[in-house]
Each structure stands twice: as C-alpha cells, then as structure tokens.
Amino acid sequence: MTLESFAQKKERAIKNLQRFLSTQTFGCKKVYKVVFPGKFSKTEFTYEEVLREMEAETPDGLNFIEIWAMDIEEEIKKAKKSISSSS
Amino acid sequence: MRRRLKRQKNQSVLVVRPRFETATQYGWYYQNKYVIEKCKQLNIPYVDLEKTKATKKYFNQAIATYDPVLITGTGHGNPIIFTGQNYSPLLTKYDTKDARLIKGRWLSLLSCEFGQSFDWWIWQGVKGIYGYNRTFYFIAETYPNDIASMFFDAHHTFDLCLLDGLSAKEAFDKTVLTFNKYIANASEDVARHLVWDRDSMVFMGDWRGNPFKSEKERYKIILVGTNTARLWDRVKGRVEIIGECTLEELE
Numbered sequence: 001m002t003l004e005s006f007a008q009k010k011e012r013a014i015k016n017l018q019r020f021l022s023t024q025t026f027g028c029k030k031v032y033k034v035v036f037p038g039k040f041s042k043t044e045f046t047y048e049e050v051l052r053e054m055e056a057e058t059p060d061g062l063n064f065i066e067i068w069a070m071d072i073e074e075e076i077k078k079a080k081k082s083i084s085s086s087s
Numbered sequence: 088m089r090r091r092l093k094r095q096k097n098q099s100v101l102v103v104r105p106r107f108e109t110a111t112q113y114g115w116y117y118q119n120k121y122v123i124e125k126c127k128q129l130n131i132p133y134v135d136l137e138k139t140k141a142t143k144k145y146f147n148q149a150i151a152t153y154d155p156v157l158i159t160g161t162g163h164g165n166p167i168i169f170t171g172q173n174y175s176p177l178l179t180k181y182d183t184k185d186a187r188l189i190k191g192r193w194l195s196l197l198s199c200e201f202g203q204s205f206d207w208w209i210w211q212g213v214k215g216i217y218g219y220n221r222t223f224y225f226i227a228e229t230y231p232n233d234i235a236s237m238f239f240d241a242h243h244t245f246d247l248c249l250l251d252g253l254s255a256k257e258a259f260d261k262t263v264l265t266f267n268k269y270i271a272n273a274s275e276d277v278a279r280h281l282v283w284d285r286d287s288m289v290f291m292g293d294w295r296g297n298p299f300k301s302e303k304e305r306y307k308i309i310l311v312g313t314n315t316a317r318l319w320d321r322v323k324g325r326v327e328i329i330g331e332c333t334l335e336e337l338e
Contacts (some may be wrong), residue, residue, distance in 0.1 A: 023224040023225060023226050023227065023280060024109050024110040024113065024224075024225055024226075024227040025110060025199055025222050025223060025224055025225075026110055026114070026161065026162065026163050026164060026197055026198050026199045026219075026222075026223050063221070063222055063224075063283070066283075067224075067279045067280060067283050068279070070279055070282060070283075072275050072278055072279050072282070075270060075278065075279075075282045076270060076271055076275075076278055078267075079266075079267035079268075079270040079271040079278075079282075080267075080271045082263075082264065082267045083264065083267055083268055083271055086264055
C-alpha cells in the first residue's frame with residue numbers, strides 16, 4: 001500500500017467534496033447555498049477548512065464526514081459477496 | 088389527476104410527485120418511469136398527483152375519493168413531515184387527522200429522514216411504511232439519467248416488487264440487493280452515497296404482507312414434477328412454497 005502525499009490527499013478530498021456537492025437530497029433544508037456562498041473554486045478553500053465549517057454549521061457536514069470516512073473498499077466487497085450469495 | 092378512476096376500494100395506487108426544483112424534478116421523472124409505467128403494464132388503477140396537484144387539498148381529496156391501498160411518492164421531508172409541491176406538508180407526525188386518513192394503507196416515500204417517525208404512523212394503524220431515516224443523497228448530473236438512475240432504480244425496486252405481489256420482506260431484500268449491485272459496479276465516490284442510502288432504508292409494518300393481497304390470497308403449495316425450477320419461476324412471489332416432490336413420490 002502506498003502512502004498518499006498531502007497533495008494527492010488534498011486532490012482526492014476535493015474531488016470527493018465536489019462529488020458530494022453535486023448531490024441532491026430530499027431534505028427540507030438547503031444548506032450549501034446558505035453556508036458556503038461562492039466558496040467552491042479550487043483555490044479558495046482547503047479540505048480541512050471546509051470540513052471544519054461543514055461540521056460546525058450543518059448536519060449535512062456531519063453526513064459528509066461519515067460518507068467520506070466509510071471504508072468503501074470493504075463495503076464494495078460486502079456488496080459483491082451479497083450478490084454472489086443471492087444468485 | 089391523469090386517469091379518471093371508478094371508485095375501487097383497496098385496489099388503486101396514489102402517486103405523489105411534486106416538481107418545483109432539482110430534486111423533485113428527478114423524483115417526478117422516475118416516479119413516472121417506474122411506478123406509473125408499472126401500473127399501466129399491470130392494469131392497476133392509479134391516481135397521479137403531479138406538480139401543483141401534489142398539495143394537501145388534492146392529497147386528502149384523492150384518498151377520500153379513491154381509497155388507495157398504496158401511497159407512493161417523492162417529496163422533501165424531515166423527521167416529522169413529508170411534503171409535496173413547494174414544501175407544502177402532506178403528512179405530519181402527531182396530526183391525528185392525517186393518521187386517520189392513512190390508517191390501514193401502505194406507504195412508500197422517498198423523502199429525507201421521514202423514516203424517523205415510522206413507529207408513530209404504525210402505532211396509528213398504517214399497514215406498512217417504507218422510506219429513509221436519514222438524508223437520501225443522489226448524484227445529479229445530466230437530467231434525468233446518468234448516475235442518478237442508479238439511486239432511483241434501487242429505491243423503486245421496493246414499489247415494483249409490491250406491485251408484482253411480493254411481500255414487504257421480499258421487496259425490502261430485493262431493494263437491498265439492487266443497491267448492492269450498483270455499489271459493486273459504481274465508481275467509489277458514487278458507491279459511498281449508495282451505501283449511505285442503502286443503510287438509511289427503513290420499513291415498518293407487516294413484513295409478510297402485500298397491499299394487493301388479502302390474507303386469504305396467500306397460498307401454501309407443494310410443487311410437483313420433475314422440473315420444479317420452471318414452476319418456481321412462474322409462481323415465485325405469489326405463493327409460499329412449502330415443499331417439492333416428484334409425481335412418483337406423490338403417489
């Protein structure tokens with residue numbers, strides 16, 4: 001397993017953050033526009049800053065942290081196993 | 088309301104699909120693609136409350152008039168409210184009038200966090216209710232297809248299974264499986280959100296039941312023959328198989 005450099009980590013975090021920001025929800029609260037007006041060009045924020053702000057300000061920030069922290073490789077393995085055991 | 092219905096007790100489906108911003112635009116599209124198309128295919132009567140019809144006035148009116156057995160919809164929500172067009176509340180926890188309105192019915196609601204109040208609705212006499220107890224995320228890129236279809240396809244598996252006559256338990260399991268199929272094949276960033284939605288699914292109520300079948304219609308059968316696999320394919324979901332045997336064994 002190779003260790004990610006800080007730059008790689010940051011790039012991955014930004015990519016995931018952008019993906020998260022492209023999500024829509026069926027929740028009644030519209031958080032992003034209120035909390036982060038115009039802050040999302042790559043040069044204007046650091047991942048840590050965004051996390052900190054999201055965590056502090058919004059429930060969706062907490063969700064994002066949980067989604068980001070998920071062991072996705074393990075989840076994909078479990079999903080594949082469940083498919084093969086059902087067929 | 089698109090289709091005029093004769094008043095048919097306990098056979099129709101009420102579809103609620105507001106459309107006024109991005110999320111509901113997607114919900115509106117996919118409710119039609121999956122639920123309404125399936126109703127047409129199976130000749131199940133349905134009432135379509137779309138766009139400006141997805142308000143409390145029409146919602147109450149449609150239930151009183153058509154007595155739907157299944158209410159399925161997409162709309163914004165929170166732990167105590169399910170909403171329609173322009174966030175107008177359609178169902179509110181602790182509202183006893185709402186409770187009386189949907190008593191004895193089945194519900195499937197794509198709405199954030201509303202699953203947190205399901206225990207209360209069941210306590211009020213709802214037969215079965217499916218939804219999400221946390222925020223439901225989907226990735227919206229090119230409307231209406233692209234990545235979003237994975238999320239809506241997985242969600243609607245539950246409704247399609249109920250319409251096909253499967254029990255709530257079978258419908259729930261198949262929905263989990265559909266989510267898993269997409270998780271296994273999606274890119275990592277998409278899979279994360281699919282895992283989140285799958286783990287937010289909640290159903291409460293009659294696990295063995297189905298809106299379109301009464302208790303009397305549930306059969307237990309023994310498959311007889313040499314090629315029971317084919318027979319199984321034809322009857323699965325409609326009956327409970329309690330055994331299999333060959334003709335010789337039967338004699």
